[in-house]
Amino acid sequence: MxxxxxxxxxxxxxxxxxxxxxxxxxxxxxxxxxxxxxxxxxxxxxxxxxxxxxxxxxxxxxxxxxxxxxxxxPKPKKEAVEDYLAGLCRRINEPSRILPGGLLYMMDFLFNPVDTQTMGEIIAAGYAHVEPGAVVTMETKGIPVAMMTARFLNVPLIICRRDNKITEGAVLTINYVSGSSDRTIRTMSLAKRLVSGVDKALIVDDFMRGGGTAKGMHELMAECGIEVVGTAVIIETEEPAQKLVTGCRALLKLKSVDEEHSAVHIIPAWNI
Amino acid sequence: MxxxxxxxxxxxxxxxxxxxxxxxxxxxxxxxxxxxxxxxxxxxxxxxxxxxxxxxxxxxxxxxxxxxxxxxxPKPKKEAVEDYLAGLCRRINEPSRILPGGLLYMMDFLFNPVDTQTMGEIIAAGYAHVEPGAVVTMETKGIPVAMMTARFLNVPLIICRRDNKITEGAVLTINYVSGSSDRTIRTMSLAKRLVSGVDKALIVDDFMRGGGTAKGMHELMAECGIEVVGTAVIIETEEPAQKLVTGCRALLKLKSVDEEHSAVHIIPAWNI
The missing domain is CATH 1.10.10.10 (Winged helix-like DNA-binding domain superfamily/Winged helix DNA-binding domain)
Incomplete structure (x- = not known):
């Protein structure tokens, strides 16, 4: 017995x-x-x-x-992370993913529970030691991975919104410049109540080219008196090498998308 | 040994x-x-x-x-679900949550990993037997709970977007009428690739008053040839009793928000 x-x-x-x-x-x-x-x-x-x-x-x-x-x-082993990211690169390296303008179709793995859980686990394990009090993301595509990261860290999620038509109390809005070549002025907002009691935040997003969106989130956190203890993205592009934020970590690095020859060159980038 | x-x-x-x-x-x-x-x-x-x-x-x-x-x-026990929902009602029944227009601040529990996991587990357990092939939600506030529901069912998430500036291939867009009293015409879009291979979908959203958004999602699914096998929301209002979609299940029912006397009347509504 x-x-x-x-x-x-x-x-x-x-x-x-x-x-x-x-x-x-x-x-x-x-x-x-x-x-x-x-x-x-x-x-x-x-x-x-x-x-x-x-x-x-x-x-x-x-x-x-x-x-x-x-x-x-969770404490994913180095080999398990390397295997997962190598497999993800193979899945991404498919001509059918190439969209006009050299963009990639990513929503299948960004919205898939097994992938988001695995990616969230890897990111959470990489930042648990700095004890973020919240995970911050910008709507929409990064939310599932950010939520899974928040789950493993057991901290609330803060979602920044593209418009300021938020009906949930006082709203803080900033303008920021998109990191892409067109340098558009955009707006980012959050409900002030969401950040109450948060002192340190981890930024998680799906994609980084110039880093404009991440820089906007950094500024929004600064306005709230919150320290950013890390910035993690699923995919960052190799160019421009100089991003608008420093110290960002990416799971994967996109070296090139060749529309003419239907070739995607992407490599694992996460160091454990 | x-x-x-x-x-x-x-x-x-x-x-x-x-x-x-x-x-x-x-x-x-x-x-x-x-x-x-x-x-x-x-x-x-x-x-x-x-x-x-x-x-x-x-x-x-x-x-x-x-x-x-x-x-x-997961197969949450009836008493555990009842305890959780009763506790959630107590947390919601706070004068400080009342926003202008009789709306409620909900993002704390909608973006909290413990709550989203518990709610996702309850909803998933209620629909596992009809074997949804995807969970569908409308951005933004319902995404975390929808993602957790999708995790427990191990099916992909489909996120409907408010604008059609989606850069990920062909986009399907519909107009729908908001269920609230102003009857505004709104737009809802999704990337067609997301629905490939999906035959049955479970709709999950955070809030339902008239049911306009849910009806829009039903129409979008019909356009894609996908059968809707269920509609679940976190909170539905008691009025109007006649929603634009039938067969919706809610975790909680909001009976009234009395701004003048700062009182929220909300009750558990989920039958196991």
Missing amino acids: ERVKRNERIGVIMQTLSRKPSQVVPLSYFCELFGVAKSSVSEDIDLAQATFERYGLGEISTVAGAAGGVFYR | ERVKRNERIGVIMQTLSRKPSQVVPLSYFCELFGVAKSSVSEDIDLAQATFERYGLGEISTVAGAAGGVFYR
Whole structure:
């Protein structure tokens, strides 16, 4: 009987923690759930932690003190990330993706749950140590990946909007210059309530060419007194090499799109 | 040694399946991972299934045949759903949420990973049996919950856009009449590539008053030859009782917002 019980406990602990990434669960929660002493739960947690590590499934951290407990975070292995990004490059390198103007069709993987979860996990793991208090994105295409990143970090999402017709209280609006060659003046807004209590933010977006949109989000965060602790995008273009924001990390780098010969040249760019 | 191994296996199986909801994992994957026979993995799966059930954490289903295996789906218990929705009503019933015009501030829970995950799980569990091939939403505020719903169903997300300046290939645009009293003519567009191969769709949105936006999405799906198998929203208003679409299910029903007395009357509405 004891043997079955420990099986169950390990399974429930691993599942419970991993479906609540970055959420602190007090040991007493498991003590009550299983009707066992804290010492048993501590042993279970050690076993769960060893198993997570052995199979590269993530890691358990301990928070001390009255509000303490344990929390789980995914910790994707270097080889797994490299395999995923190499596979994504192969999927992107298809002539049928090339759109007029040398743009690429990206919505299939940007809106796919398996991809967004994997990309969100990679980005979250790369920034968890700087403890962002929110993930910021610009509508629309980056929202799913940004949401998955926020899920793994267990922080709220802040969505910047293209128009200021937001009906949810006071709105902060800035103008910014698009990073593309046409240098259009654009507008970006957010509902002020969304940023209340946030001190550090991670910017996540789908695509960066010149970096104008990211720079706009940096400015909007500065207006709110929020420190930007990182900027991550799914794809950045190789040119222009000089972006309007510094320190941006990209999962993939787009070297060229050759419309005439229907060739896409894209490579993994994320360093773990 | 054997005892530790089974602990590990159950934990890894429960965690692996639950982080890939609705994704079929062949038993051979676990056989190779653990270096054990299929009969052992089958026993492990039975134990994992019994544990998921006992703790109300979800369920494992089996798919027969060459592409067969097992997959996990969350199956939130009735009491857990009722508790969550009652708590959400208490959080919404705050005078500070009331915005001019009797609207409510909702972005805190619409953009929060714990809430979006819980709501997505509830909605997905309510529609898994009709096997939607995609989740459809209208930008912007419903995207996070729609993405989480799509994650639990393991289907792609289709995002309808407010403008037709979509740079990703052929775009389908319709006009629709807003369900609110002003009856404005609006536009809704989607990139045609997104719907390729989709036969059945579940509509998920954040808010419904008259149902104009949902009706627009129904029309857009009809134009694409896609059957709508359900319409779910986070909050629907009690009035007008007659919506422009039928068969919609809401997590919560907003009975009234009394600006003068700063009172919000909202109740759980989801039947399991």
